[in-house]
Amino acid sequence: MPCSTESAERAARRTGPVPWVAMYHSVGDRSDDPYRITVTPERLERQLSWVRRRGLRGVSVGELLAARARGAGRRLVGLTFDDGYADFLDHALPLLDRWGCGATLFVLPGRLGGNNAWDPLGRRRPLLTADGIRRAAAGGVEIGSHGLTHVDLTRADADTVRAEVAGSRALLEDLTQSPVAGFCYPYGAVDQRAVDAVRGAGYGYACAIDPGDLNGVHALPRLHIGQSDNALRLFLKYRLHRLRRRPVEGV
Incomplete structure (x- = not known):
């Protein structure tokens, strides 16, 4: 039987079709939403219904990648929610269930109970408290890091990158009393230095938006899903995403 090191090396060399990972943010009130980051609960329910009618199932990125490693992820799609808005508990979690x-x-974790102060436009949206994050985790949701305070890592100095990446993971693991495997680059901004920092901090994977020339499980592309994404648009996004992306290394 091959040793674990050999298995890991084979996994790193493996190249598979790009996983379909949807990116959401807030679920709730869409008034004063200049960045179009919010979907209504009604729209999210229709989108989840579409997923299930297609014979698909939405899962965490961790579950998706683990299933693909076993050759069993063909009918799974990843669902991600960025920033940790408080409305996740009220609107998204019940619909996921x-x-x-x-x-x-x-x-x-650096903005627990705060708001989206990094957005210069639009209204302030409350973020989850520590207890809210624990409640989401208790509900079966995978908790990942979005950094400490939503800083563009490609523009930050080395100390800031270290705090945002490694520091946020340590805080979340203490908060949830569970390992934190996933990272999400704020603003979707990623470069090789950020990838190296995330990998070096021990994350198993990381999500971007459009990682450009970067590849692998620490630079996973995602598709923005918004209020205008009806059944037809979801179908096109699902069918066309692999044509627009090269295969992902290590998946």
Whole structure:
């Protein structure tokens, strides 16, 4: 039987189709939403219904990658929610439960109970408290890091990058009393230095938006899903995403 090191090396060399990972943010009130980061609960329910009608199931990124490693992830899609908005507990989690879906929630342990102060436009949206994050985890949601305070890592100095990446993981693991495997680059901004920092901090994977020339499980692309994404648009995004992306190394 091959040793674990050999298995890890084979996994790193493996190249598979790009996983379909949806990116959400807030679920709730869409008034004063200049960045179009919010979907209504009604729209999210229709989108989850579409997923299930297609014979698919939404899962956390961790579950998706683990299933693909076993050759069993063909009918799974990743669902992610960025920033850790408080409305996740009120609107998203009940719908995920209703439709038998899982998800990854990327949160900011440096802004617990705060708001989206990094957004210069639009209204202030409250973020989850420490207790809210624990409640989401208890509900079966995978908790990942979005950094400490939502800083663009490609523009930050080395000490800031270290705190945002490694520091946020340590805080979340203490908060949830569970390992934290996933990271999400704030603003989707990623470069090789950020990837190296995330990998070096011990994360198993990381999500971006459009990672450009970067590849691998620490630079996973995602698709923004918004209020305008009806059944037809979801179908096109699902069918076309592999044509627009090269295969992912290590998946």
